Amino acid sequence: MIRGKVWKFGDHVDTDVIIPARYLNAPEPSELAKHCMEDIDASFAGTVQSGDIMVGGWNFGCGSSREHAPVAIQASGISCVIAASFARIFYRNSINIGFPILECPEASEAIKAGDIITVDTKAGVITDETTGETFQAKPFPPFIEKIIEKGGLLPYLKGKEA
Amino acid sequence: MGMTMTQKILAAHAGLPEVHAGDLIEAKLDIVLGNDVTTPVAIGEFEKAGFTEVFDKDKIVITLDHYTPCKDIKSAELCKIARDFAREQNITHFYDVGTVGIEHALLPEQGIVGPGDCVIGADSHTCTYGALGAFSTGVGSTDMAAGMASGLNWFKVPQAIKVELKGKLQPFVSGKDVILHLIGEIGVDGALYQSLEFTGEGVSELSMDDRFTISNMAIEAGGKNGIFPVDEKTIEYITNRFEREPVIFEADEDAEYARTVTIDLSELKPTVSLPHLPSNTKTVDEVAGMPIQQVVIGSCTNGRMSDMRAAAAIIKGKKVADGVRCIVIPATQDIYMECLEEGIIKTFIEAGCAVSTPTCGPCLGGHMGVMAAGERAVTTTNRNFVGRMGHTESEVILASPAVAAASAVAGCVACPEA
Numbered sequence: 001m002i003r004g005k006v007w008k009f010g011d012h013v014d015t016d017v018i019i020p021a022r023y024l025n026a027p028e029p030s031e032l033a034k035h036c037m038e039d040i041d042a043s044f045a046g047t048v049q050s051g052d053i054m055v056g057g058w059n060f061g062c063g064s065s066r067e068h069a070p071v072a073i074q075a076s077g078i079s080c081v082i083a084a085s086f087a088r089i090f091y092r093n094s095i096n097i098g099f100p101i102l103e104c105p106e107a108s109e110a111i112k113a114g115d116i117i118t119v120d121t122k123a124g125v126i127t128d129e130t131t132g133e134t135f136q137a138k139p140f141p142p143f144i145e146k147i148i149e150k151g152g153l154l155p156y157l158k159g160k161e162a
Numbered sequence: 163m164g165m166t167m168t169q170k171i172l173a174a175h176a177g178l179p180e181v182h183a184g185d186l187i188e189a190k191l192d193i194v195l196g197n198d199v200t201t202p203v204a205i206g207e208f209e210k211a212g213f214t215e216v217f218d219k220d221k222i223v224i225t226l227d228h229y230t231p232c233k234d235i236k237s238a239e240l241c242k243i244a245r246d247f248a249r250e251q252n253i254t255h256f257y258d259v260g261t262v263g264i265e266h267a268l269l270p271e272q273g274i275v276g277p278g279d280c281v282i283g284a285d286s287h288t289c290t291y292g293a294l295g296a297f298s299t300g301v302g303s304t305d306m307a308a309g310m311a312s313g314l315n316w317f318k319v320p321q322a323i324k325v326e327l328k329g330k331l332q333p334f335v336s337g338k339d340v341i342l343h344l345i346g347e348i349g350v351d352g353a354l355y356q357s358l359e360f361t362g363e364g365v366s367e368l369s370m371d372d373r374f375t376i377s378n379m380a381i382e383a384g385g386k387n388g389i390f391p392v393d394e395k396t397i398e399y400i401t402n403r404f405e406r407e408p409v410i411f412e413a414d415e416d417a418e419y420a421r422t423v424t425i426d427l428s429e430l431k432p433t434v435s436l437p438h439l440p441s442n443t444k445t446v447d448e449v450a451g452m453p454i455q456q457v458v459i460g461s462c463t464n465g466r467m468s469d470m471r472a473a474a475a476i477i478k479g480k481k482v483a484d485g486v487r488c489i490v491i492p493a494t495q496d497i498y499m500e501c502l503e504e505g506i507i508k509t510f511i512e513a514g515c516a517v518s519t520p521t522c523g524p525c526l527g528g529h530m531g532v533m534a535a536g537e538r539a540v541t542t543t544n545r546n547f548v549g550r551m552g553h554t555e556s557e558v559i560l561a562s563p564a565v566a567a568a569s570a571v572a573g574c575v576a577c578p579e580a
Contacts, residue, residue, distance in 0.1 A: 014545075014548075016526075016548070016549055016550050017547065020527065021199075021526040021550075022527060022532075025234060025236035027202065027240070039554045040548070059350060059351035059354065059384060062350060062351065062384065063286065063545060064285075065286040065288075065302055066199065066302070067203055067284075067302035067303040068203070087384060088354065089301060089302060089381075092301060093303075141186055143186050153305065153307075154304060154308060154311070158212055
C-alpha cells in the first residue's frame with residue numbers, strides 16, 4: 001500500500017516538460033530527478049517528498065520515447081502516477097522499469113493537489129483520505145502484472161530464460 | 163472478422179493465424195534501433211540484467227545522431243558507451259559521425275527496413291517506417307534492451323483508425339500539411355493506443371517522402387504506428403536498397419476499424435501548428451505575418467531530398483530576412499551529397515542560411531539552434547511543446563519545408579505562393 005501527498009498536473013503533460021532534452025546527456029536517475037518537471041513547476045524537484053503521488057490528466061507522458069521521463073519521476077521520490085490516460089510509450093516504459101502507474105479518469109478528475117491519498121496498486125483501489133472518496137482503477141492484465149512483480153521487463157525475461 | 167494491415171503483420175511475427183485488438187502478444191523483431199540518447203540507457207539495463215550478447219548483430223541499428231557531433235563532454239561520454247558496445251558486439255549497422263544520418267531518414271535510405279518488417283526503435287519517431295508498409299513503433303530503452311537480448315518484444319494488438327485519402331495535393335501542399343491537418347482534426351491523443359492506417363486512391367498521389375513525413379508524425383496523434391499500403395512507388399523506392407525479400411501485407415476487406423477519417427487532399431492548404439501542441443493547427447493564411455527569429459529546415463520529419471528541393475526552390479535567388487537565422491540540415495550524408503550535386507547547398511548559403519552536417523540537434527533543443535526567451539521559430543520539425551527548442555518562453559511553429567522557406571525569406575510566417 002502506498003500513501004502520500006498529491007502533486008496535480010493537467011492534460012498532455014509531455015516528456016519534454018517531465019525531463020527536458022537539455023538534461024538527457026546525464027542519464028543517472030539522481031541527476032534526472034534534480035530537473036524533473038522543471039519546465040512546468042520549478043518548485044517540484046526541490047520540494048517533492050519521498051512517497052508523494054503524482055496525478056495527471058489525459059495523455060500523460062506524451063511525446064518522446066525517453067525512458068528518462070518515468071525514471072526521473074521515480075527517482076524524484078514519487079511512488080506512483082495516476083492519470084486519466086497515459087501516452088503509450090510512457091505506459092510501456094513505466095511497466096518495463098517496474099514503476100506503478102494507474103489509469104483512472106474519475107480519480108484524475110476528483111483528486112486535488114495536496115490531498116493525502118492511499119493506493120493499493122495491485123487491486124487498483126485509490127482512496128482520497130482528504131475527501132473520503134474511493135476510486136477503482138483499471139486492473140493490469142496478468143501478463144503485465146507478472147512483469148511488475150518481477151521488477152521490470154528484463155528481470156522478467158531473465159527469469160524466463162533460466 | 164478480418165484483420166487490419168498492422169494486425170496481419172503482428173500475427174505473422176507472433177506466429178499466430180490471427181490476432182484481435184487488445185490481445186497481448188510476443189512478436190519476433192526484424193530490426194531493433196537506438197540512438198545516442200536512448201542506447202546508453204539500454205546498454206546499462208542489458209548489462210545490469212546479466213545479458214552479454216545481442217541476439218543478432220545484423221538486426222540491431224545504433225545511430226549517434228542526437229547530440230552529435232558531440233556538443234559537450236557528457237554527450238561525448240554517452241556516445242563512447244554506445245560506440246564501445248557496438249564494437250564489442252560487432253554491430254553491423256552502427257553509424258557514427260561521418261556516416262550517420264538522422265535515424266528515420268537513414269534506415270529506409272540504406273535499405274535496413276522494408277515492407278512487412280516488425281521494427282522497434284528507442285525513439286518515438288520510429289513509426290516513420292510505416293510508410294514502407296512495415297509495422298514500426300517507438301519504445302523505450304528497456305524495450306530496446308529486451309529486443310537486443312531476445313529479438314522479441316511484447317505488444318498489445320492495436321485497433322486502427324482508417325484514414326481514407328482522396329484527391330491530389332495542390333502546389334506548395336505536402337505530406338507535412340496532411341499530417342498536421344489530421345492531428346488538428348483528431349487531437350494529440352486522437353489515435354492513442356491505435357494504428358493510423360492510410361488508404362484510398364489518394365495514397366498513390368503521395369511521394370514516398372510525403373508518406374515518410376506522414377507516418378513519422380503518427381506519434382503526435384498518440385498513434386502506435388502509421389502505416390501505408392505497399393504500391394509501385396514503395397517497390398520502386400526499395401529496389402536496389404532493401405536486400406531482404408519484402409513481404410507485402412494488405413488489410414482484409416472485412417477488417418474492423420475504430421472509425422474512419424476522410425481527407426480530401428485537394429482541399430488542404432499549407433498548414434502550421436502553433437505553440438504548444440501539434441494539434442493547435444491553423445492554415446498559413448490565417449496566421450501569416452507573425453514575426454519570427456529562426457527557421458529550421460531538416461529533422462526526421464522533413465530533412466529528405468524532396469524537402470531540400472522544395473525549400474531551395476523558394477529560397478533560390480532571395481535572401482534570408484534580416485533578423486532571421488535559417489538553419490538547414492540535410493538528414494543524411496547521401497542527401498547532403500545530392501544537395502551539393504544539384505547546387506542546392508550553394509543556393510542555401512548564398513541566401514544566408516547556415517547548413518549543417520546531419521544531426522537531430524535543434525529539433526529537441528539539444529544544440530545547433532537553441533532559442534532564447536521571447537524568440538519564435540518556424541520549423542519543419544515535429545514537436546512544439548513548451549521548451550522543446552530551448553527556453554520555456556520560446557515558441558515553435560511547425561510547418562512544411564515550403565512554408566518554412568517562405569517564412570525565412572519574409573521574416574514572418576508566410577505562405578509559399580504569396
